Amino acid sequence: MPADGSTERKTAPASNTPPLSNALKRNDGTPLHVDWFEGAQVNTSAAERRAATLTTRRTVKKEYQAAWLVKAVTLMDLTTLAGDDTPGRVQRLCAKARRPFREDLVEALGLQANPPKVGAVCVYPTMVAPAVKALEGSGIPVASVATGFPAGLTPLKQRLEEIHYAVGEGAHEIDIVITRAHVLNGDWQALYDEVAAMREACGEAHLKAILATGDLKTLRNVYKASMVAMQAGADFIKTSTGKEDVNATLPVSLVMCRAIRDYLALTGFKIGFKPAGGLRTAKDAMAWLILMKEELGNDWLEPDLFRIGASSLLADIERQIEHYVTGRYSSTIRHALA
Numbered sequence: 001m002p003a004d005g006s007t008e009r010k011t012a013p014a015s016n017t018p019p020l021s022n023a024l025k026r027n028d029g030t031p032l033h034v035d036w037f038e039g040a041q042v043n044t045s046a047a048e049r050r051a052a053t054l055t056t057r058r059t060v061k062k063e064y065q066a067a068w069l070v071k072a073v074t075l076m077d078l079t080t081l082a083g084d085d086t087p088g089r090v091q092r093l094c095a096k097a098r099r100p101f102r103e104d105l106v107e108a109l110g111l112q113a114n115p116p117k118v119g120a121v122c123v124y125p126t127m128v129a130p131a132v133k134a135l136e137g138s139g140i141p142v143a144s145v146a147t148g149f150p151a152g153l154t155p156l157k158q159r160l161e162e163i164h165y166a167v168g169e170g171a172h173e174i175d176i177v178i179t180r181a182h183v184l185n186g187d188w189q190a191l192y193d194e195v196a197a198m199r200e201a202c203g204e205a206h207l208k209a210i211l212a213t214g215d216l217k218t219l220r221n222v223y224k225a226s227m228v229a230m231q232a233g234a235d236f237i238k239t240s241t242g243k244e245d246v247n248a249t250l251p252v253s254l255v256m257c258r259a260i261r262d263y264l265a266l267t268g269f270k271i272g273f274k275p276a277g278g279l280r281t282a283k284d285a286m287a288w289l290i291l292m293k294e295e296l297g298n299d300w301l302e303p304d305l306f307r308i309g310a311s312s313l314l315a316d317i318e319r320q321i322e323h324y325v326t327g328r329y330s331s332t333i334r335h336a337l338a
């Protein structure tokens with residue numbers, strides 16, 4: 001039941017229709033079903049073993065790696081979430097979002113007809129307006145963090161007001177943070193109610209629920225928080241803010257993908273996944289793409305269901321693409337893919 005005590009979920013007035021053709025219906029959620037996860041057991045060592053062998057079990061041939069890396073860029077929430085962010089920096093980021101690769105590389109890859117662009121740009125609420133302006137006509141959605149990002153420890157009323165502000169500024173997607181204490185205390189009703197209230201505040205904007213998994217202590221808590229967030233109406237579940245001591249990891253991502261799979265089996269509804277925080281290299285991008293393909297299938301290799309939240313990943317992917325096209329690296333820093 002939403003936090004305002006209403007039994008019916010009122011749909012807020014339509015505000016921001018995502019510019020990308022979003023074939024996916026919004027997640028209306030379900031009532032809180034604790035029985036769907038209360039007895040869940042997670043074998044941590046098995047999850048860690050499986051995650052560790054992901055990139056060894058399946059390797060991508062050299063000539064296909066470039067294609068996978070271009071795909072990774074189209075799934076990226078190109079992010080700047082720094083205290084010294086400025087409208088100028090956001091404008092430069094949006095220019096990059098529109099044309100992530102140099103023209104000569106786009107031509108060499110034969111992509112002139114449909115040059116790649118990123119999945120979204122992700123910023124703080126007060127940077128939404130400059131991002132919306134800079135991306136006008138691009139079809140690239142603007143995502144805004146909100147609800148007291150990154151700690152989420154402000155009163156719910158203010159956190160909901162922040163969502164309304166970001167949506168009012170033109171954000172198409174809202175990346176909210178959950179109250180970690182609700183998970184650590186097993187207060188599933190409180191977690192459900194806060195996410196449901198945030199979902200309502202989003203109106204037509206898509207909601208990504210940041211679980212801050214590095215603060216949740218166990219993989220079992222990650223699974224439970226994932227299920228509650230989806231039941232409460234999250235369209236995506238996202239690993240981290242990027243500000244925790246431990247952010248996106250493959251074992252955590254594996255558990256969240258299993259939760260998405262279980263939620264699909266229980267409801268017939270597909271929920272998106274977003275790893276974020278610490279994904280820096282092309283090799284990281286490949287690992288998560290392989291995880292999505294293996295765990296959830298090709299539908300989760302599209303921006304409607306998969307995003308990579310990253311502020312510095314694009315640079316390394318560009319370097320790898322340049323090496324693929326020209327045979328040399330443009331800088332002295334090398335991240336071997338192999």
Ligand SMILES: O=C[C@H](O)COP(=O)(O)O
Nearest residue numbers: 242276277278309310311
């Ligand atoms: O999606 C949001 C994260 O802050 C991105 O983390 P990062 O800066 O480690 O790439």
